[in-house]
Amino acid sequence: MAVVFQKTKGLTDKQFHYCPGCTHGIIHRLVAEVLEELGLLDDAIGVAPVGCAVFCYDYFSCDMQEAAHGRAPAVATGIKRVNPKSAVFTYQGDGDLASIGAAEIVHASMRGEKFTTIFVNNAIYGMTGGQMAPTTLVGQKATTAPYGRNEDLAGMPLRVSEMLATIPKAVFVERVSVHDIPNINKAKKAIKKAFEIQMKGLGFTFVEILSTCPTNWGKTPLESLKWLQENMIPYFPLGNFRNVEEVK
């Protein structure tokens, strides 16, 4: 019998630990499929973050390093300098990348480090139990913002893609979402483009992916997808912010 579909070789058989309805699983698969489709699996080296995706080193079948909180772009810099021909990526959440690791991501972009960052933005700290993130929306409740994020005291959510798009050596910056099938397909295209540009050695590549956290948002998986669409996308608009191949 013909095999019409099978799991990508980019993932191991280890069962994910993610909560029901969490979109990390989808994003893992997209990254793994892209690596397989581009023939990069044997040469890929990924960097896991601290946060919900901390165990992704067990899920991706390529070589992996587990970084300290926020330091994945620095670790990836070391890896890529030693392995300039490898496909190197970091997989980071919003607390990891936009808060404690803000300096590392900005300066890896500034240097034009030739790796790809997959930035999973779900507007909350998931692993530690629902604390406010730099990307938590104004008014959104979190365990450290029990009355909702107060913009006078905690400021406004950080739009990382827009910020990185101002950096000349960040040659591909796109924000996508995985709340429905058409957007999942667009997300995969963006991830593929980012790795293609990385392998051409053109500079730093970045894909921000809006993601859900039903557990810490206090919503069902379906409500979460709807909430993402209605609340996150208006503040974090989807689209390409930079594509060096189109700017000639």
Next chain:
Amino acid sequence: MAKELWKGNEAIAEAAIKAGCKFFFGYPITPQNEIPEYMAMRMPQIEGAAFVQAESEVAAINMVYGGAGSGARVMTSSSSPGISLKQEGITYIAGAELPCVIVNIVRGGPGLGGIQPAQSDYFQATKGGGHGDYRLLVLAPSSVQEAVDLTQEAFDMADQYRNPVMIMGDGMIGQMMEPVEFTDVPKRNLPEKTWATTGTKGKREHNVINSLFIDPAACEKHNIHLFEKYAEMEKNEVRVEEYNMDGAEIVFVAYGTTARIVKNAIATLGKEGIKAGLIRPITLWPYPSKTVEAAAAKANVKAFLTVEMSMGQMVEDVRLAVNGAKPVHFYGRTGGMVPTPAAIVAEAKKVLGGAK
């Protein structure tokens, strides 16, 4: 090769390159700036090598993690406040068992402290500056030549034990110029780095560089494994110089720059008929406790005098080794002040007067 005049920092950098270090990640801080500056000049001349000026010490040590995890010979350098910033990365590197060399050209502290030579980072280097149970191999050169030799060997030590090695100099060692000969230090028989992340090439299971063990039993087992490794280091790597110890009635314990000043004091004391010896630890960890203990057991030894450029840190390890057998005294200058031979002589006489 004939002897050449080299500044300590630059000599350490060249020694690292001679040892096969091809990747350097650093950040400016006085008094170690000549190391990154020299690497910035030399690395582009070497095929496949790289120098990166990181955005911070925090980033630099994590670049070391990534590069070391990929199996390369990697180094970073800094001075005291910068080494404090690197501690997070150092504990991760120790936990993930990655070989690398970290140079600390120590300056006065605490806080921003000063930029003159000091030895007040001894606790940080030898007792675990970051969180968790771990050890660094800590090497303390007392001349530029010794800094060169130890730096070259440090890379082999790091690879042998899969452990970070710290070269602990002080501002004097870093800034001073001395005649140096770059001789080949004996190469160790080293295992292949089959654990490194270089891409599976479709030929093996994926390698994972990691220090996370979420199951407490597994985490404890990992710690026990690390300590078996540290026990091997304690067995094989202790280095110490014993100087003028025959018949010494007072034994100095000092390392690095301070040990050289103590040697001057010993000469002066000798002229005055006082027999003084020196135990100079070359490895600060593992510590030469047995040498100190053996000296304490000698009948001719009346007292110990530890001399440091700190308020008294290594003296605790001397006291542990002497274990009450003889009195242990301390003399130190700190904050960038360097003890004079005259002050050390005076302190020794005071100690002997008190012991008689």
